[in-house]
Amino acid sequence: MSLLEVRHLAKSFGAVKVADDLSFMLEKGAALGVIGPNGAGKSSMFHLIGGSLKPGAGQILLDGADITALRPEQRCRAGIARTFQVPQPFSKMTVFENLLVPSAFGAGAAEPDGDRYCVQVLEQTGLLRKANQPAGTLTLLERKRLELARALAARPRLLLLDEIAGGLTEHETAQLVETIKEINRSGTAIIWIEHIVHALTAVVQRLMVINFGAKVADGSPGEVMGSTIVKRIYMGIEVA
Amino acid sequence: MDFQVERGGRASKNAAITLLIVLSALTAGPYWLNAGHQSVLMEIFYFLALAQLWNLMAGFAGVVSLGQQAFVGIGGYTLFAAIAWWGIPPLVALALAGIVGLLVALPVVHMVFRLQGAYLAIGTWVVAEVLGLGVSQIESLGAGSGMSLPIEVADSIEIAFIDRDGVLYLGALFLLVTGNLCAYGLLRSRFGLALTAIRDNESAAAASGVDCKRVKLVVYLATALGTSLLGALIYLTKFRISPAAAFDINWTSYIIFIVVIGGVGTLEGPIVGTIVFFLLREYLADTGTWYLVILGLLSVAIMLKWPAGIWGSIAKRFDLKLFPTGRRLRVSDREL
Numbered sequence A: 001m002s003l004l005e006v007r008h009l010a011k012s013f014g015a016v017k018v019a020d021d022l023s024f025m026l027e028k029g030a031a032l033g034v035i036g037p038n039g040a041g042k043s044s045m046f047h048l049i050g051g052s053l054k055p056g057a058g059q060i061l062l063d064g065a066d067i068t069a070l071r072p073e074q075r076c077r078a079g080i081a082r083t084f085q086v087p088q089p090f091s092k093m094t095v096f097e098n099l100l101v102p103s104a105f106g107a108g109a110a111e112p113d114g115d116r117y118c119v120q121v122l123e124q125t126g127l128l129r130k131a132n133q134p135a136g137t138l139t140l141l142e143r144k145r146l147e148l149a150r151a152l153a154a155r156p157r158l159l160l161l162d163e164i165a166g167g168l169t170e171h172e173t174a175q176l177v178e179t180i181k182e183i184n185r186s187g188t189a190i191i192w193i194e195h196i197v198h199a200l201t202a203v204v205q206r207l208m209v210i211n212f213g214a215k216v217a218d219g220s221p222g223e224v225m226g227s228t229i230v231k232r233i234y235m236g237i238e239v240a
Numbered sequence B: 001m002d003f004q005v006e007r008g009g010r011a012s013k014n015a016a017i018t019l020l021i022v023l024s025a026l027t028a029g030p031y032w033l034n035a036g037h038q039s040v041l042m043e044i045f046y047f048l049a050l051a052q053l054w055n056l057m058a059g060f061a062g063v064v065s066l067g068q069q070a071f072v073g074i075g076g077y078t079l080f081a082a083i084a085w086w087g088i089p090p091l092v093a094l095a096l097a098g099i100v101g102l103l104v105a106l107p108v109v110h111m112v113f114r115l116q117g118a119y120l121a122i123g124t125w126v127v128a129e130v131l132g133l134g135v136s137q138i139e140s141l142g143a144g145s146g147m148s149l150p151i152e153v154a155d156s157i158e159i160a161f162i163d164r165d166g167v168l169y170l171g172a173l174f175l176l177v178t179g180n181l182c183a184y185g186l187l188r189s190r191f192g193l194a195l196t197a198i199r200d201n202e203s204a205a206a207a208s209g210v211d212c213k214r215v216k217l218v219v220y221l222a223t224a225l226g227t228s229l230l231g232a233l234i235y236l237t238k239f240r241i242s243p244a245a246a247f248d249i250n251w252t253s254y255i256i257f258i259v260v261i262g263g264v265g266t267l268e269g270p271i272v273g274t275i276v277f278f279l280l281r282e283y284l285a286d287t288g289t290w291y292l293v294i295l296g297l298l299s300v301a302i303m304l305k306w307p308a309g310i311w312g313s314i315a316k317r318f319d320l321k322l323f324p325t326g327r328r329l330r331v332s333d334r335e336l
């Protein structure tokens, strides 16, 4: 049975379709990369999977169970954790406390055990030095890292990453890629939205392209990047 | 890796000692304060307690209610009704008032929680108005003109060698201290972690597994209970109640003023706010309506200039926390 199954998902804002008969599956522990032009509906897909946006039609299944009606907090507890493209830290809480929230309520960890795990995550994401700093004082790049750390603290089975590599140097990107690989190797399935394709392909075995809310390509990175439709979409972007 | 999670800090130890001394002195109040000072302090106590409750609900849980006067009124009237109709002893009637407030809040919460933001604020206000109008229809409670407590009842409020004023003063202090202790304990607990996360970012809290609606509900109900208890105590000290006064939106206006100028979303803020509020009242009492105009202008100015309030701005500048609710991480015995 697949970990995640998205069936004929549809959602529009007026005339704008952010999900158009979107269907795909993700196996346990797999890593899927998602690309597509600006405004294609990639983040909206995460809102739909995370539960903060209700679909107009379609279903979302986790481990074969229909979770379409579940609220965001219930989906987090069921094992789905996400980052926000525009970071949403708990600004007045410290970085460490930011992680304690999903650890306590998402993973349901008790204090000593949850605390230990959060410290590990801080170390893994390179935020340990910032542990006692209010999250509101972090730089944008640090906030993005906090998004990753906070999602990890919920101990998800499915991790949704929304453009967390933007603005990083080559070296930092390589580090991030290593971290994400490590997370994936430990058994966490990942869906990663990123415009930086070479970073994506360093991690994922599969790439999906979204345009106007619809899936236009889905397959191995080589296959997808070579397909004419993807070339056309990205050529269009370059010309514009 | 060795690590430790610390609660508290340097400032908080000194604050705790100072607080204990102040509280001891205040508890002995009936022996060394005259009736006038006791009554001013009593008012300070219950305004601070009311403000602290509103702060928990609005400042942390994000439920901005303009209708807390509903519970001041319900509490007060329950007390008067219990005494006048059934001759229940005042201190028992006080507890009853809290329970009735909670019972009224249960259906109200289901109505107003369907609303968001400004609509919720207005909804709570409308509910308070309706309750006030309802009470003013009850003949046996003096209808629109209200009622007074029988003098025997007033005289019955004394315990051993402490007189009536002393008992009421200590009652207000007791409610204030237990209320603050509860709020402090709550904020340090697991529930407090959720509440603080909601204060900072509700959608991120939900995405992190926090059931925001449940947290808000619990805080709203607890606030209703506490506000009703305080309402009962307030009107027990006044001996006279009327719908216009008990269900007056000014209760909530003053509370909001206190919280906003002191600092929303901290435990220290309302304490600072209450002190400022009473100082202003002391010095501006003779200016009549100007007093209200100045309060209004001041709160707008502070909201624009120091949105974190007086305490919030000072605390940020000097990294101060008198009542630490946070958790600091120490790794291998060094502070990070």
Ligand SMILES: Nc1ncnc2c1ncn2[C@@H]1O[C@H](COP(=O)(O)OP(=O)(O)OP(=O)(O)O)[C@@H](O)[C@H]1O
Pocket: A013, A016, A018, A036, A037, A038, A039, A040, A041, A042, A043, A044, A045, A085
């Ligand atoms: N709440 C909303 N109301 C109306 N329109 C919306 C709403 N949310 C998103 N949109 C629109 O839906 C479209 C898809 O947005 P989305 O954020 O999913 O795109 P994206 O693929 O993540 O783009 P980007 O690469 O820029 O992050 C955009 O045109 C956006 O303006």
Ligand SMILES: [Mg+2]
Pocket: A042, A043, A044, A085, A162
């Ligand atoms: Mg996006």
